[in-house]
Amino acid sequence: MRGERNLSEATRRAYRADLALFADYWRTEGGNRPVEETDRASLRPYLARLGERDWRRATLLRKYESLWSFFRFLGRKGLSRNSPTDGLTRPKPERRVPLFLGEGDAARMMTLRDPGRRCGGALRSARDAALVELLYSSGLRAGEMVALNVGSLDPWEGAVRVFGKGSRERLVPVGESALNRLRAYLKLRGIGLGAGGAESANPLFSGPSGKRLDVRTLRRAVKNAGRAAGLPQAYPHVLRHSFATHLLNRGCDLRSVQEMLGHKNLSTTQIYTHVTTERLREVYTKAHPRA
Numbered sequence: 001m002r003g004e005r006n007l008s009e010a011t012r013r014a015y016r017a018d019l020a021l022f023a024d025y026w027r028t029e030g031g032n033r034p035v036e037e038t039d040r041a042s043l044r045p046y047l048a049r050l051g052e053r054d055w056r057r058a059t060l061l062r063k064y065e066s067l068w069s070f071f072r073f074l075g076r077k078g079l080s081r082n083s084p085t086d087g088l089t090r091p092k093p094e095r096r097v098p099l100f101l102g103e104g105d106a107a108r109m110m111t112l113r114d115p116g117r118r119c120g121g122a123l124r125s126a127r128d129a130a131l132v133e134l135l136y137s138s139g140l141r142a143g144e145m146v147a148l149n150v151g152s153l154d155p156w157e158g159a160v161r162v163f164g165k166g167s168r169e170r171l172v173p174v175g176e177s178a179l180n181r182l183r184a185y186l187k188l189r190g191i192g193l194g195a196g197g198a199e200s201a202n203p204l205f206s207g208p209s210g211k212r213l214d215v216r217t218l219r220r221a222v223k224n225a226g227r228a229a230g231l232p233q234a235y236p237h238v239l240r241h242s243f244a245t246h247l248l249n250r251g252c253d254l255r256s257v258q259e260m261l262g263h264k265n266l267s268t269t270q271i272y273t274h275v276t277t278e279r280l281r282e283v284y285t286k287a288h289p290r291a
Helices: 009-029 040-051 057-076 103-111 121-138 142-146 176-188 197-201 215-228 236-249 254-261 266-287
Strands: 159-163 169-173
Touching (some): 009 057, 121 159, 121 176, 142 236, 215 236, 236 254, 254 266
């Protein structure tokens, strides 16, 4: 999961917990058989037991996927002849409307001055303002943000180079407002935006000790900025949803949004198409003679 698929630490931790849950089941129900000998008949009761738990659909789907991935892995390594998950039906994914900010709310959050000033000084304030602006400007995932280096940014092209899920590399445009915030932050660290050489390998966002910022600290910074703007629902992924939503509402095509978000399948990006309804209704009201 780390070496071949480049999945985030959070995903690896979740899958590890899912497989530990199955391992506990197999120790008592597997009849001392090695896990490689799991068959479909012995797996069905476990899946039925999972379905009885009061979990969100997304959590249940991930627990299924962790098993599917694990047994596919055993098959690829020649440790299992047949995958016990072949032919089993997985629950359908829940189609939930993503939470996003209105354009006015997002603008208020971005223009808020010094969101971290009260609890960290000028450097932390500039860092938090830059990371909030960059999240909204680029739609990056939290894990992708903290993995950025100084050299990941190309201020002349106005883009950031990202290594996302599955080691897929992509270039994402960055707005001038975000670049200005980043310049101000890096200047306080004594680094120029677009610096080369050894400085290019420095983490773009760091803590007081100079170490790379972790995801938890990034989330806290976004949450603090949201609260200061009166937006308690502001989290990194909400800014990602807002990025995609506002692009589509302003006429960006779905394929371009897919590329910027780093989605492998267009169907994943299509969860945002609901937001165009408001824009279509406005056009309809203005254009239809019987509206």
